[in-house]
Amino acid sequence: MRAAKIYGTKDIRVEETAIPPLEAGKVLVKVDYAGICGSDMHEFVAGTFPIRTQPVLGHEFSGTVVEVGEGVTTVEPGDQVAVEPLIACGHCSNCRRGMANLCSNSGGYGYSISGGFAEYAVVKEENAFKLPAEMDVKLGALVEPTAVAVHAVRQSTLRLGDTAAIFGAGPIGLLLLQAVKAAGASEIIVVEVSDDRREKALELGATHVLNPVEVDAVARIKELTDGGVDVAFDAAGVQATFLSGVSAVRKGGEFKVVSLWEQPVTFSPNSFVKTEAKITGSYAYANLFPEVIRLLAGGIIDGNKVITSLIPLSDIVEKGFETLANDRKQCKILVDMHLS
Ligand SMILES: [Zn+2]
């Protein structure tokens, strides 16, 4: 089969490789769609993560079951599935606390095992989630990033009627926006430098959009919300948004950090000591795929609105990674395995 492999910084190649063997309890999936993630971009630009032990990329993907191994009962050939990439050990103290996302011995498809930028993937039965018949299999590739956003909102203190701010309107920011809206936020302020992304945020239900290059985002947020939002989410991961995020929440509010950071930040702890603001993190998701599949299938979160292009696997570097690095109009790019 053909697969996209990463060999190092700026070095991804589409090559022939063997289909992983189908074992008992596993499922052979013919990949239909696979999304390029910010973390894939990070590996392309800054080098591979330590968790990577094999080169085939892709952890956001959907496909069609073509064969099942011995003992598999929950899916059958012909089923369309979304693949949960995280493989938790089930035994460590974090897994036992129900926090599989924080597993001490975790692996994952697209990292420690061959992933979704390939014609086929072999995954454990429990990692293959059947999609409802009426759901577009394309949206199956969005279940993973949407789960990141939904987990962040569920982990946050946000309650019905609260106000929220979102820093960064890339794929995760726009999914967070929709998750926050679905959770019942009354005001949603999106802070983003790109005109196109602010436009899209308005389309998806932001009540206000701010360009931090033109306005003092924190001052404006405080004005709009009588002293700060209940919860601010960071989906940008840079110094400026961290400082703004901490300051944009009301006294006692929460700044929830969802992004991964390429650089450390500098800030004064007084910014949260004196306001009793909470700075919290959110990482991946645990036990959330069925909920997220229902949100996407029902259109409560509109996945199609974050997809900006479909590309063939052969063009993954030029029309995928290079384009994402240079074109802020792009949001989620999916490799469409039916294109060649
Ligand atoms: Zn991802």
Ligand SMILES: [Zn+2]
């Ligand atoms: Zn574990």
